[in-house]
Amino acid sequence: MVVLYSFELYRPSSLEDALVFLEKNAPDAKPMAGGTELLVLLRDRVIKPPRYIVDLSPLRRELSYVKVNGGYVKIGALTTIWELSRSFLHSDVRYAGFVDVFKKFGTMALRFEATIGGNIMTATQYSDYATLLLVYDARVKLLSTRGSRILSLEELLVDKRVTGAKPDELLVEVLFPEPPRSASSAFVKFDRREVLIAGVVTSAAYLDLEGDVIRDVRVSFDMVREKRVPRRARVTEGFLRGKTFTDEVLFEASERVLSGEMERVTDWWTTGEYRLDMSKVALRRGLYKCYERIKGGVI
Numbered sequence: 011m012v013v014l015y016s017f018e019l020y021r022p023s024s025l026e027d028a029l030v031f032l033e034k035n036a037p038d039a040k041p042m043a044g045g046t047e048l049l050v051l052l053r054d055r056v057i058k059p060p061r062y063i064v065d066l067s068p069l070r071r072e073l074s075y076v077k078v079n080g081g082y083v084k085i086g087a088l089t090t091i092w093e094l095s096r097s098f099l100h101s102d103v104r105y106a107g108f109v110d111v112f113k114k115f116g117t118m119a120l121r122f123e124a125t126i127g128g129n130i131m132t133a134t135q136y137s138d139y140a141t142l143l144l145v146y147d148a149r150v151k152l153l154s155t156r157g158s159r160i161l162s163l164e165e166l167l168v169d170k171r172v173t174g175a176k177p178d179e180l181l182v183e184v185l186f187p188e189p190p191r192s193a194s195s196a197f198v199k200f201d202r203r204e205v206l207i208a209g210v211v212t213s214a215a216y217l218d219l220e221g222d223v224i225r226d227v228r229v230s231f232d233m234v235r236e237k238r239v240p241r242r243a244r245v246t247e248g249f250l251r252g253k254t255f256t257d258e259v260l261f262e263a264s265e266r267v268l269s270g271e272m273e274r275v276t277d278w279w280t281t282g283e284y285r286l287d288m289s290k291v292a293l294r295r296g297l298y299k300c301y302e303r304i305k306g307g308v309i
C-alpha cells in the first residue's frame with residue numbers, strides 16, 4: 011500500500027487569496043496545478059512534504075488561455091497540455107514543435123491534468139515543454155503580494171528542482187515573441203520506448219530562413235553542460251546563424267561544433283558517448299524537420 015504524507019489542502023477563492031496564503035505560509039505551502047509531478051514526488055518521498063498544498067484548480071478559469079497580444083504569444087500557467095492541443099499552437103506551422111511534444115507526452119489522461127506551468131516549475135531535464143520553450147526565447151511572469159516580475163526561462167531554470175522563483179511566488183504566464191512566417195520549430199525525443207518515459211536525449215530546434223540562409227536558429231537539449239535542466243547550445247547556434255542551410259553545414263555543426271560545446275553524462279540509463287551521438291542526430295533531425303515545415307508550410 012502506498013501511503014502519502016498527510017497535508018492540509020488549501021483551495022483559494024481567488025488569485026489574490028492564493029498569493030496572500032503563500033505569503034503567510036511559504037515555504038511550508040506548495041502550489042499544486044495538475045499534481046502529476048508533485049504527488050508522485052511526495053509519494054516517492056523525493057521531496058519533504060509541506061504542511062499545506064495550495065490547490066490552484068479554482069484559478070483555472072483565469073489562468074488557462076493561449077493568445078497573441080502585442081506581438082507576444084501568451085500562455086496562462088494553468089493551461090493544460092490538452093488545452094494547448096486545442097489552440098492555434100497545433101495548427102500554425104510556426105509552432106509545430108508543440109505538436110511534436112504533445113505526441114510524446116505521457117498518457118491521454120495525464121494530458122488533461124498536467125499544465126504548462128507545472129511542467130516548467132518541475133525544473134528537470136525531462137521537462138519537455140521547457141526544452142521547447144527555450145528555443146522560443148520564452149520568459150515567465152511571476153506574481154506575489156509584492157508585485158510581478160519577468161524572468162527569462164533560462165534564469166528560472168537554475169538546476170534540477172531548483173528555480174529562480176521565490177517560495178511565495180506563483181508562475182502565472184509564459185510568453186514569447188510571435189515568430190515570423192519564415193520560421194518553424196521541432197522537438198525530438200529519443201528513448202527505447204519514447205512515450206511514458208523520460209528521453210535519453212531530448213532536443214528542440216527553431217529555425218528562421220531567408221531563402222536558404224539561416225536568419226535565426228536556436229537549439230536546446232535536455233542538458234548541455236553540468237546543469238541538469240534543459241539548456242540552449244549557443245555556440246552551435248552562433249556557428250549556424252548566417253550560413254546557408256546545407257547538409258555540409260549541418261554535419262559540421264553537429265559533428266564538430268556541438269560535440270565541442272556539449273558534455274554528456276553517463277548514468278544507469280546509458281553512456282555519455284551514446285547520448286552525445288544521439289544529440290548530434292537530434293540536432294540534424296530537428297533542423298531538417300524545421301526546414302521541411304517552413305518550405306512545405308505543413309506540420
Ligand SMILES: Cc1cc2nc3c(=O)[nH]c(=O)nc-3n(C[C@H](O)[C@H](O)[C@H](O)COP(=O)(O)OP(=O)(O)OC[C@H]3O[C@@H](n4cnc5c(N)ncnc54)[C@H](O)[C@@H]3O)c2cc1C
Nearest residue numbers: 041043044045046047048115116124125128129131138181
Ligand atoms: C506517467 C507520467 C508521464 C509523464 N510524462 C511526461 C512527459 O512525457 N514529458 C514531460 O515533460 N513530463 C512528463 N511527466 C511529468 C509531469 O506530468 C509534467 O511535468 C507536468 O507538466 C507537470 O504539470 P502539473 O500541472 O501536473 O504540475 P504539478 O505536479 O502540479 O507541479 C509540479 C511542480 O511545479 C510547481 N508548480 C505548479 N504550478 C505552479 C505555478 N503556477 N506556480 C508555481 N509553482 C507551480 C509545484 O509546486 C511542483 O513543484 C510525466 C509524469 C508522469 C507521472
